[in-house]
Amino acid sequence: RSLVVVHFWAPWAPQCAQMNEVMAALAKEHTQVTFVKLEAEAVPEVSEKYGISSVPTFLFFKNSQKVDRLDGAHAPELTKKVQRYVSSSSISAGSNDSAKEDLNVRLKKLINAAPCMLFMKGSPKEPRCGFSKQMVEILNKHGISFSSFDIFSDEEVRQGLKTYSNWPTYPQLYVAGELIGGLDIIKELEASGELDTVCPKAQKLEDRLKILINKAPVMLFMKGSKQMAKCGFSKQIIEIINSTGVDYETFDILEDEEVRQGLKTYSNWPTYPQLYVKGELVGGLDIVKELRESGELLPILKGEN
Numbered sequence: 523r524s525l526v527v528v529h530f531w532a533p534w535a536p537q538c539a540q541m542n543e544v545m546a547a548l549a550k551e552h553t554q555v556t557f558v559k560l561e562a563e564a565v566p567e568v569s570e571k572y573g574i575s576s577v578p579t580f581l582f583f584k585n586s587q588k589v590d591r592l593d594g595a596h597a598p599e600l601t602k603k604v605q606r607y608v609s610s611s612s613i614s615a616g617s618n619d620s621a622k623e624d625l626n627v628r629l630k631k632l633i634n635a636a637p638c639m640l641f642m643k644g645s646p647k648e649p650r651c652g653f654s655k656q657m658v659e660i661l662n663k664h665g666i667s668f669s670s671f672d673i674f675s676d677e678e679v680r681q682g683l684k685t686y687s688n689w690p691t692y693p694q695l696y697v698a699g700e701l702i703g704g705l706d707i708i709k710e711l712e713a714s715g716e717l718d719t720v721c722p723k724a725q726k727l728e729d730r731l732k733i734l735i736n737k738a739p740v741m742l743f744m745k746g747s748k749q750m751a752k753c754g755f756s757k758q759i760i761e762i763i764n765s766t767g768v769d770y771e772t773f774d775i776l777e778d779e780e781v782r783q784g785l786k787t788y789s790n791w792p793t794y795p796q797l798y799v800k801g802e803l804v805g806g807l808d809i810v811k812e813l814r815e816s817g818e819l820l821p822i823l824k825g826e827n
Contacts, residue, residue, distance in 0.1 A: 525555045525607045526583040530562040530574045537595035541578045544597045552608050582607060582677070590677040599675075625682045632679065634699045636669035637722045641683060642693040646670055653705045657693045660708055666721040668695075697721055727784045734781065736801045738771035740823055743785060744795040748772050755807045759795045762810055768823040800825050 529545055531538035542559065549557045562569045562577050572581055572588070580600060582590035584607065592600055633639055638661075644650030646658045650672075661668055673680040673692055684690050687701045695702045697720060702708070711717040735741055742759065746752030751760055752774075763770055775782040775794055786792050789803045797804040799822060804810065813819040 524584075525604070526558065527555060527604065528558045528560055528581045528583065530560050530569060530572075530577055530579045530581070532562055532577045535577050538578045541580075541595050541597065541600070544600060548601065548604055552604060555604060555608060588677065591674070593674060625678060626686060629679065629683055629686045630699070632671055633696045635671075637698060638666060638668040639696045640668050640670040640693055641673055641679075641696075642670055643672070643674055645672055650674060651692075653691075654693045657695065657705050657708060660712055660717075661695075661721070664712070664717055664721070665723055666717075667723060668721070695721075727780060728788065731781065731785055731788050732801070734773060735798050737773075738769075739800055739825060740768060740770035741798045742770055742772045742795055743775055743781075743798070744772055745774070745776050747774055752776060753794075755793075756795045759797065759807050759810055762814055762819070763797075763823070766820050766823055768820070770823075799823060 527545070527548075529538075529541065531542065545557050545559075549555070560568065562574050562579070568574075576593060578595055580592040580603075581588055582592075582603065589607070590603060592603060632641075640646075640657065640661070642649065642651075642654035642657065644654055646662075649655035649658055658670075671679070673683070680692075683694065687694060689701060689704065691704055693704060695704070695708060702711070702720060708717065711720055734743075740763075742763065744751065744753075744756040744759065746756055748760060751757035760772075773781070775785070782794075785796065789796060791803060791806065793806055795806055797806070797810060804813070804822060810819065813822060
């Protein structure tokens with residue numbers, strides 16, 4: 523009944539050595555779990571049977587059945603999966619019904635994680651099957667805003683969603699928690715002109731920037747955050763604003779390339795940080811320094827000037 527985790531690895535791959543260290547640490551922590559290393563190229567028939575096309579790959583077995591899979595060197599994800607299976611098996615023996623119920627709750631959360639959710643093979647940037655690739659192309663062509671879930675990253679979701687939605691194949695598209703269908707249905711909706719009415723449109727970048735700029739009376743677009751600036755200019759401007767005692771919000775432009783590039787054009791200001799008060803651009807570090815020296819900074823931040 524215990525969990526068995528099999529690491530398909532190769533001695534020539536440095537990331538495999540790293541993941542072996544992670545696995546050794548997990549083995550000390552979870553003594554009830556069996557961890558196994560298999561050199562993928564030394565057991566070609568086993569690798570082929572389980573579709574091992576790259577290393578490292580981890581397979582999870584319970585009661586001699588494969589229950590999950592993890593492709594790639596993702597230490598946090600491996601830890602999370604092991605902990606999840608350990609805690610689920612320790613709830614109680616014969617808790618099949620409650621496990622099913624837990625999975626359904628999880629699936630419902632995933633389906634409702636965004637107004638438009640695509641369950642696909644791979645990611646929008648790297649689809650791992652032709653049908654998923656076509657689906658992403660159609661959604662992007664119509665400017666549809668969607669989030670996605672890679673069903674290869676979670677075998678439990680991959681199998682469970684087929685039963686939950688009574689739909690045997692992938693990709694699967696959901697809008698507002700309701701299944702729309704697979705690629706054929708989406709193609710039909712596109713041909714009939716209904717797709718644009720069914721799926722939510724992506725917010726235009728300009729509208730998004732306006733909302734972000736006006737998110738707080740004082741908004742600072744910077745590299746990093748209040749807690750941890752990631753460049754010298756951002757650090758200096760934070761120290762200056764902090765010294766005024768005025769409340770402000772920050773946005774980390776390193777987290778969003780679309781905003782990072784778009785805001786330069788929108789505000790006609792080529793560098794960061796950028797400071798906004800009540801939706802109006804004040805300027806960058808040099809301007810803020812000049813305003814502090816002239817005594818104008820505090821009234822401006824308070825919206826008095």
